[in-house]
Amino acid sequence: MLTPFFYTLRAAGVPASVTEYLTLLEALQRGVARFSVNDFYFLARATLVKDEKHFDRFDKAFAQYFKGIEQSFEQLQKALPEDWLKLLAERHFTPEEMAQIEALGGWDKLLETLKQRLEEQKGRHEGGSKWIGTGGTSPFGHGGYNPEGIRIGGPGGKGKAVKVWERRDYRNLDDNVELGTRNIKVALRKLRRFAREGAADQFDIDGTISATARNAGLLDLKFQPERHNALKLLLFFDVGGSMESHVRVCEELFSAARGEFKHLEYFYFHNFIYESVWKDSRRRHGERTTLFDILRKYQPDYRIIFIGDASMSPYEIMQPGGSIEHWNDEAGAVWLQRLTQRFQRFAWLNPEPQDRWDYVQSIGLARQLLAERMYPLTLHGLDDAIRALKA
Amino acid sequence: MTSKFEGTERYVATEDLMMAVNAAVTLARPLLVKGEPGTGKTQLAEEIALALDKPLYRWHVKSTTKAQHGLYEYDAVSRLRDSQLGDAKVHDIGNYIIPGRLWEAFRSARQAVLLIDEIDKADIEFPNDLLLELDRMEFYVHETRELIQATHRPIVIITSNNEKELPDAFLRRCFFHFIRFPDAETMTRIIGVHFPELKRELLAEALNAFYKLRDVPGLKKKPSTSELLDWLKLLLAEDVPPEALRTDDPRKSLPPLYGALLKNEQDVHLFEQLIFLQRRQSRQ
Structure with missing residues (x-):
């Protein structure tokens, strides 16, 4: 069973x-x-x-x-139709729902159709678009998608106990909904790469023992450098414009990353990467860092994460002079390619919901330039991005 | 033979928690417990030991803990020293094998409760290294060529704060329970077992203030059950009247003794700002 x-x-x-x-x-x-x-x-x-x-x-x-x-x-099966109808009567409709019912031919017609279906239907049914049951698109049953639907069975009746599994208490633990600093930190932690670097100032017991054993029992002290996270990270944040609505999640990502990595550098850009970026938004017009400096200064073992919605006019990526802020001699695409060539491990996190990506041309362009290494800014996406960065 | 766990005088267990514990006890498999910090994960093991009257062995895991530490350690340094001093003990390697918590729990004359606390703190390979030991409840001491087997399979309670994902192979061998943040009803019961003499009025106001505080969006650290209990203890000790807890009182900014609930200065600041805004709105 x-x-x-x-x-x-x-x-x-x-x-x-x-x-x-x-x-x-x-x-x-x-x-x-x-x-x-x-x-x-x-x-x-x-x-x-x-x-x-x-x-x-x-x-x-x-x-x-x-x-x-x-x-x-x-x-319950015999008593069910009655039950259903009772539930029906108890159901409270919002004015909008009432309007929708009217649109469908009115309340009476709905009830009539329901009765008719009840007579036609012999057993229990699931899925499908006509019969009464669960999970379908018919207006009857529950868990369906029809806005005019009537909820039959399940919670709703006043004297009826709500089943534990129907309360769906854990809804917001599912998947990608909750993204807080702590979650992000936990995800970023997978990116840690421990290494021993620097001065040997920690006593190495195992090394000492094995060296002493090899030394016929005469003490041979060994030291080793402390273990710490050696991962290096460059972050590029898109600020302003369409990113306004994603400020909170970006802040959280940033503060999580700051806490997690010692070698972390960050820069801001607007819409797309051009010949220079900046570190302080208040002085963005005065103090800028040219991309050539970044390409020279940071070793190729740095990993890069871009955070941006990549939603803009395609010209801003493909055309010289396409930037909406200034005249750029070379297209954004060229600069992005320079970065991705120098730093082989990179990922782009996009706070836009993934199902909308296909409707924005510039996102498609950016994904092409990034060899499809664009991930949604959700926990799941972050995991995928980190996998790409680790490889 | 095994009695059922139904919570204790000091510990309120929900129905699903009881089921998970009893399943783990009956089948003698580990129980993995997750949940927000401060929801009583660690305490659960203590209460199970108390309720079922079994000895408890605690193994607190740190970031440097290795699986081997739970089994046994070979104290090579003392042996080295003894050899340099010419101590006769040195000829028996068994003198330098120090049993870990797992060994102790295996050796216990009665069935024991073994708590492996915060398993996610350790290295990512840590749970994998314990697979066989927890499955078969036995391990091999290489130095003395000895097989250690559990006389009675201990009840293993493992807690995790979700800092690392645990390997699938490990998860498959455990029962799993997620301690939810208690709803107001369970919370009242929890408080009831801790502070039976608490005045109902104070409790209602305190719970009200507490859940309101938890609902403040953007708090870095939401206050948890253990913090609520601490706060109530303070309120009782200071003999704060229930009226003082009404946070909609415009003259008061923060609830009294808020330090027990808010552990982060940014949170305190945020909360003050919210209250300030609220006050300004109500004045207009």
Whole structure:
């Protein structure tokens, strides 16, 4: 009975493995959870899900799978249509929703269609676009996408207890929603690269022991330099213009990176990289650092992260003189290529949502120039970027 | 034989936490506990040991901890010294094998509770190095050619603050529980077990102020359960009247003894600014 459940979970993106499934079965056999769907839910979650960011997916898959089974347990199926209608009547609609219902032919018609469908439908149904059930696009059922939909089953009724998995408490632990300084720090930490450099001033016990042993027991003291993070990082931030709305997340990224890396340099640019960048926004017109200086000063073992939305007119990338601020003799694309040639490990983080990238021509251009190493500024994207920077 | 864990007098366990603990106890597999700092992850192991009446072994992991430290250490330096002094002890290498926490827990005459605290602090390979030991509950001492096996599989509680991702192979062998930040109802129960004599009025006001504070957007460190408990302790000790906690009182800026809740000067500053704005708005 549980194997389909296991596959439902996997299909929903919960990375549960066979060993974990077997553990769950063993726990059930040993009677850890009995007679209650709630207990089973907690047990299954503790066994199959090992990361709180997958809790929400688990909850959804659980609801999807156990909706039907629970009902058959409780012999609810016969009484259900009545229940549905009762829920219907209790439902409170917002004025907008009422307007939408009117647009569909009015409340009565909706009810009539519902009754009709109820008669046509024999069993429980999931997905699809017509029948009543869960997860579909039909106006009836719940978890669907139809704005005129009527929620049937699940929470909503006043006397009915809300199921734990339907509360979806862990929604904002899922995926890429929460991005704070601490999260970013944790992600950046993967970029650490420890090395021993500098003066040998730490006592090396292991080295001393092995040297002494080799020395027939006469003490031979060994020292070694302290271990520290040797990763070097250059950050380029896009400021102003369309980046205004992303200031907070950029600040957080910056403060996280500052705390994490000793060798960190940062520069600002506007929209795209041209012949010079600056470090202090108040004196951006006076004190600028030319890109040639950067190319000369920093060793190729520096890694580069650009942070920008890359949303601009394509001319600003491709044409000399395309910059909106000043006359640039060489196109932005040329300067970007100079940077990426010198510093082989680079990534571009884009705070724009990824699904919008395809609609902005300049993002496509930038991605081409960056050999597709552009990542969304989400935790997941940050992970991918760090993988690219590590390689 | 094994009794069920249902929280203790001092520790409120939610339903899902009990289930996770009991599953881990029944199947004798490690339980990995994650959650915001200050939600009682470390305390859980202590309470399990107390509730089930078992000895507790704590192993606090640091950034320099190696898996080997939990098994045993070979004290080569004392042996070297003894050899230089011509001590007879030096001929038996067993004299220089110092058992770690894992060994001690394995050797315990009764089933023990072993706490591996903040496993994410250690090197990324650390959990991998413990896979076999936690799975089979045995390890081999190379120096003395001895196999150490657990007499009773200990109940292993592992806590993590999410600083590093743990390897999949390791996760697969554990049960997992994420301690959520308690909702107001659970929080009232938690406070009830800690301060049974607390006046209801003060509690209501304190909780109100506390959740309001947690809702302030942009706080660097949100106050957690343990901080709330500390704060209440202070409020009781100072005998603060409930009226003083009403933060919408325009004359008061910060809640009294706020230092127990806000641990960051930027947060205090931010909060003061917010209150200032609020006051100005209410005056207009």
